[in-house]
Amino acid sequence: MSGPLSWRQRVARHPATKAVLHPAITLACLLVLFVLIFFGTLFQADHGLFEAQKKFFGYGWVLIGGFFPLPAASQVIWILSIQLTVMMSLHLQWKISKIGLWIVHAGIMALLVGGFITQMMAVESQLTLAEGEIGHFTTSYNEHEVAFWEAKGDTNSVFAYDATALKPGSQLDLGPYRARIQVRSYYENCDAFTTRATNGPKYLNASGIGMLEQRKPEKEVTQNAPGLIFSLSEAGKPDREVLLYGQELSALPLTLDGKQVFAQLRLKHYPLAFSLRLTDFIKNVHPGTDVPSSFESYADLLENGGSRPVKVWMNNPLRTHGYTFFQASYAQAQGQADKSTFAVVTNPGRVLPYVSSLTVFAGLLIHFLIRLIPFVRRETSV
Amino acid sequence: MRSPPPPLKNPFFRPKSPFYGLAGLGLALLLGCQDTQPRVYTEVAFKPLAASMPNGPMSGGMGPMAAGGMPAMSAAPVDIKVTWKLPEGWTTKDSANAMRIGSFAATDPDLANSGEIDPNAVDVSVVQLAGDAGGLKANIMRWMGQVGVKMGPEDLEAFIKAAARFKTASGQEGMFVDLTDKLSGDMTQDKTIYGAIVQTKEYTVFVKAMGEMAKVQRQKPIVKAFSQSLRIEGPKS
Numbered sequence: 001m002s003g004p005l006s007w008r009q010r011v012a013r014h015p016a017t018k019a020v021l022h023p024a025i026t027l028a029c030l031l032v033l034f035v036l037i038f039f040g041t042l043f044q045a046d047h048g049l050f051e052a053q054k055k056f057f058g059y060g061w062v063l064i065g066g067f068f069p070l071p072a073a074s075q076v077i078w079i080l081s082i083q084l085t086v087m088m089s090l091h092l093q094w095k096i097s098k099i100g101l102w103i104v105h106a107g108i109m110a111l112l113v114g115g116f117i118t119q120m121m122a123v124e125s126q127l128t129l130a131e132g133e134i135g136h137f138t139t140s141y142n143e144h145e146v147a148f149w150e151a152k153g154d155t156n157s158v159f160a161y162d163a164t165a166l167k168p169g170s171q172l173d174l175g176p177y178r179a180r181i182q183v184r185s186y187y188e189n190c191d192a193f194t195t196r197a198t199n200g201p202k203y204l205n206a207s208g209i210g211m212l213e214q215r216k217p218e219k220e221v222t223q224n225a226p227g228l229i230f231s232l233s234e235a236g237k238p239d240r241e242v243l244l245y246g247q248e249l250s251a252l253p254l255t256l257d258g259k260q261v262f263a264q265l266r267l268k269h270y271p272l273a274f275s276l277r278l279t280d281f282i283k284n285v286h287p288g289t290d291v292p293s294s295f296e297s298y299a300d301l302l303e304n305g306g307s308r309p310v311k312v313w314m315n316n317p318l319r320t321h322g323y324t325f326f327q328a329s330y331a332q333a334q335g336q337a338d339k340s341t342f343a344v345v346t347n348p349g350r351v352l353p354y355v356s357s358l359t360v361f362a363g364l365l366i367h368f369l370i371r372l373i374p375f376v377r378r379e380t381s382v
Numbered sequence: 383m384r385s386p387p388p389p390l391k392n393p394f395f396r397p398k399s400p401f402y403g404l405a406g407l408g409l410a411l412l413l414g415c416q417d418t419q420p421r422v423y424t425e426v427a428f429k430p431l432a433a434s435m436p437n438g439p440m441s442g443g444m445g446p447m448a449a450g451g452m453p454a455m456s457a458a459p460v461d462i463k464v465t466w467k468l469p470e471g472w473t474t475k476d477s478a479n480a481m482r483i484g485s486f487a488a489t490d491p492d493l494a495n496s497g498e499i500d501p502n503a504v505d506v507s508v509v510q511l512a513g514d515a516g517g518l519k520a521n522i523m524r525w526m527g528q529v530g531v532k533m534g535p536e537d538l539e540a541f542i543k544a545a546a547r548f549k550t551a552s553g554q555e556g557m558f559v560d561l562t563d564k565l566s567g568d569m570t571q572d573k574t575i576y577g578a579i580v581q582t583k584e585y586t587v588f589v590k591a592m593g594e595m596a597k598v599q600r601q602k603p604i605v606k607a608f609s610q611s612l613r614i615e616g617p618k619s
Contacts, residue, residue: 136426151427158423165418175420206475206487208502253473253487260474271425 012090021087029076029083036073039064050142050221074119081112100367107359114352122347125270126328129278130337134302136275138344140268142221144246146181146228148174148256148263162268166228177256179234184241189215189224192245203229203243206250212243228265232256270344273321275302279309281330281338295327297340312342322346462585462616464510467551469604472506484508488591488601504593504601506608515586518542518579522559525575525590531564548578550612556580556587558606562599574598578609587614 011017040056047055056062057073064070088105092098125138147160161172166186173180193211203210212227226246231239234256244252244265251262280298285291296313301320312318318325329341464483468474475485487503515521519538526533533541545557559577576598577590589612591598591605 145421154427156425156427158421158425160421160423161418162421170418172418172420175422250475253475255473269423269425271423275426 008090017086017090021083021091025079026083029080032070032076033073035064035070036062036076040073046219048219048221051219077112077115081109081116084109084112097370100363100365100370103363103366104360105363107356107361107363110352110359111356114349114356117349117352118347121349122345123270125268125344126341127272127276127325127344128329128331128339128341129276129299130339131278131281132337134275134277135272137269137271138342139266140270142224143268144226144265145268146230146244146263146265147269148177148254148261149251150259150261156262158269160268163226163265166230174256177234177259177261179232179256181230181232181242184229184231185212185227186229187212187214187227189217190227190245191215192225192227192247203241204232204252204254205243205245205248206252207245207248209243209245209248212245226265270346272323273303276300276310276325277302277307278340281332281340283330283332283338295330295340297327297342322348324350462510462587462614464508464587465613465615466508466608467611469608471604472608473503475505482507483510488593488597488604490597490600502594502597504591504597506589506591506601506605508612509588509590511586511588513583513585514581515588518581521579521586521588525559525577526561526564528592529561529564529573529575531561533564548606548610550580550610550614552613552615554580554582554612554614556609556612558609560602562595562602576602576605578605580609580612580614585614585616587612 005013036056039062040052043056044052055072059074060072061069062072084105088102088109092102092105123140125140127135127138129135144163145160146163146166147158149156149158157176159174159176163186165172166183168183168185171180171182190212192207192209193213212229218224224246228244230242230244232242232254233239240254242252242254242263244263246265246267248264251264254261254263277300278297279300282294282296282298283292284294284296286293294314296311299310299312300307301310310318310320312325312327314327317327324345324347326343326345327340328343331339331341466484468486469488471489472486473489475487484507486506488506489503519542522542523533523538542557545559547555547557549555556578559575559579561575564574572594573592574595575590575592577588579589580587589605589609591601593601
């Protein structure tokens with residue numbers, strides 16, 4: 001007669017648990033992922049990588065062929081993760097003989113956790129420097145922020161909201177300045193017209209822009225020019241109407257809380273933990289042709305008053321301080337200093353895929369050996 | 383005989399249930415998705431290098447200068463320190479142009495008194511360059527090119543000769559460059575320049591106020607006073 005069931009066993013036998021762990025769900029999820037990858041790849045050709053990532057691999061629903069709805073990949077992976085977690089919690093037996101299976105599943109879990117960490121926390125940005133220039137921060141490829149800053153010597157104290165917070169009607173406090181903005185309009189992509197071209201309301205703007213006109217977002221989101229109109233409220237002062245355009249080079253000077261503050265709608269900045277000075281960029285070509293064979297950037301990494309030379313070239317990124325600098329692009333023009341562009345990635349989960357692969361390999365090996373040894377003994381005894 | 387299993391209790395509310403860990407993780411992820419939180423950070427201001435200039439002597443003709451291009455000059459830093467007295471109503475601007483040592487928005491006096499910021503304020507810049515910075519004539523012609531004014535070599539000579547002179551607060555001699563009464567041939571220009579140039583063997587300092595004609599006209603006396611307030615300390619001649 002068996003004893004009372006543990007809570008693990010009771011939950012495992014519950015019809016809801018069985019439904020959650022049904023293999024058909026696993027197979028369906030894998031099939032959906034296959035379909036999403038296939039159609040996402042086709043979609044990317046016409047709509048660009050960013051739109052494809054957002055639509056097929058983010059959250060929400062995708063209409064395959066315009067009529068068949070499928071959940072986007074992130075949701076599917078969540079379902080697989082939940083299945084895996086429940087299965088590990090309830091079905092894997094706590095036996096030494098099963099240690100290999102535990103390790104295999106832990107490895108798969110590490111892969112999924114790594115994927116989520118990457119999705120939530122990885123930052124991809126870029127840094128373009130001319131020879132001799134020093135970079136202190138990187139900029140996003142396509143994400144914008146509305147930034148307010150005070151210049152203090154060579155540094156700027158920045159207070160910024162991501163563009164995702166700029167929803168019409170939303171009120172955002174400018175913490176350090178006892179002021180508030182109320183978003184009137186935010187356009188992901190728009191055209192700007194000078195005050196001269198319009199007879200509408202006058203906005204504060206550093207470039208004489210007086211009107212924004214919404215445009216359909218570009219296929220490549222990096223080509224979008226966002227625009228923002230907001231009302232700036234400060235205690236004891238009449239509200240000011242401000243217009244910022246994402247393509248402006250000049251920041252708008254404002255007086256806020258008695259301080260001189262600059263405002264700009266710009267690509268998101270990510271301060272670096274050090275500075276990088278590009279000393280030389282070299283493009284080598286195959287002999288007798290103009291076909292490039294390699295791109296090399298030589299730079300000084302400046303930190304704590306010292307510097308050390310570093311080199312970044314194709315397929316040989318610079319990894320330091322949690323950043324990875326890839327050689328991404330360059331620009332050369334007669335009479336001008338060469339420019340080099342680095343793709344800069346910070347991803348706290350970047351090692352997890354490697355850990356996962358090794359863990360799964362180790363788990364399979366251990367499980368194989370655990371099964372192999374009794375088999376060999378049995379065969380030998382026979 | 384096997385006894386029936388006891389009724390199920392909801393495992394998710396057991397004190398040590400993994401549900402709490404998962405729920406906490408989910409909550410943290412959801413909170414991480416909140417995008418209305420501001421970011422506060424400090425960054426070193428980026429200072430791009432000045433654009434490289436073509437080598438060789440500057441052409442003497444009107445062609446390239448009329449297009450507003452920069453004359454051949456040394457953009458190397460010069461070891462001088464320039465200070466000034468900031469006029470009331472001017473606000474310091476953050477400039478992406480590394481050649482500028484001062485950048486200001488000269489607010490219309492009417493708006494300045496009201497405490498409002500002028501969206502079409504006159505742009506005033508102070509630039510210091512080594513040596514003669516390509517020459518006096520070349521730079522005046524470049525300014526003319528920026529506002530569509532054309533002038534023959536003889537007229538330019540006469541213009542420079544007739545230009546008003548002044549002394550800075552530190553004693554260097556300079557000249558005012560007044561293009562506010564100069565119109566382009568087709569009369570379509572909407573901007574003008576009023577500026578000052580202080581030139582020695584070691585350096586050249588430019589003050590340039592550029593903007594709508596009426597606004598620059600109103601800023602003329604203020605730009606004059608600003609130019610006269612320059613205090614240039616640097617290499618001895």
